[in-house]
Amino acid sequence: MEGSSLRVRKGAWTEEEDLLLKKCIEKYGEGKWHQVPARAGLNRCRKSCRLRWLNYLKPNIKRGHFAADEVDLIIRLHNLLGNRWSLIAGRLPGRTANDVKNYWNTHLLKKNIDTFTKTSNPKSHQLKPNTKVIKPRPQILSKRSFLVNLDEYNNNNNNNNRAETSNNVVLANCGDNHDGYCFPDHDEIMWWENMMMNEKEVDGHQLQCSANDIDESVLDQIMNEDNFGNTMDELFLDEEPWNVFNP
DNA sequence: AATCTCTTCAACCGCCTCCGG
DNA sequence: TCCGGAGGCGGTTGAAGAGAT
DSSP: OOSOTTTOOOSSOOHHHHHHHHHHHHHHOSOOGGGHHHHHTOOSOHHHHHHHIIIIISTTOOOSOOOHHHHHHHHHHHHHHSSOHHHHHHTSTTOOHHHHHHHIIIIIHHHHHHHHHSOOOTTSSSOOTTOEEOOOOOOOOOHHHHHHHHHHHHHHOOSSSEEEOSSOEEESOOOTTOOOOEESOHHHHHHHHHHHOOHHHHTTOOOOOOTTTHHHHHHHHHHHOOTTSOOHHHHHHSSSOTTEEOO
């Protein structure tokens, strides 16, 4: 539980509280959320302050209806990423993870259910019934966890660029910056192999990503084209999207 | 006009990961 | 190596407004 919950205010924010929080962030900048309530003179917990700022007060937040292209992008990215709202929101300027999540739950989820129970339109962006979405979980490894994985990788390496371990797999050998991806699940491995493996990577070339931009670069790759040079539209409008497994 | 039901979305909650001591 | 605090995330809740009866 957060701090001394007996004294912390909950519920809807008042204009006065918004103003205090805004002034505080403008003065001290974002971050150090544990200091924000005291600095702003707010009787709120750090999480509440952070959420209020990120979802409502932050400049450039887009409110109101989602445009058709935004909805389209949400559906596509959700097909790829599942409920990874922060990643999806990261591709929609001005939209927050909470907004995207709410929109999905209130508008798109309903549509999906309708599609499941009524018709199955192959050109539709909705998922088909019995479609298993493989949810990738790109992870930025800490030095510690990387070393564990690297150790297992070295122990198990059998001349492939991939080493299967009891719980995870290192995809491609790791570069100078020692960043990599680990996935615990075979379906995910297949998913990423399908998506990421091109000739260069098979030859030992690997994604050159820093720990901080790994998601961005991977998503950029997804957004721009697939392994075979198809555009995003071609990719997702195909009758059998390659990123979706139909058992 | 009053009441009930449904929808929306801001906010909370609990969990996970990371990092520093 | 362990532990506690902080940041961040996704799932869920509930108040408020809109629409239906």
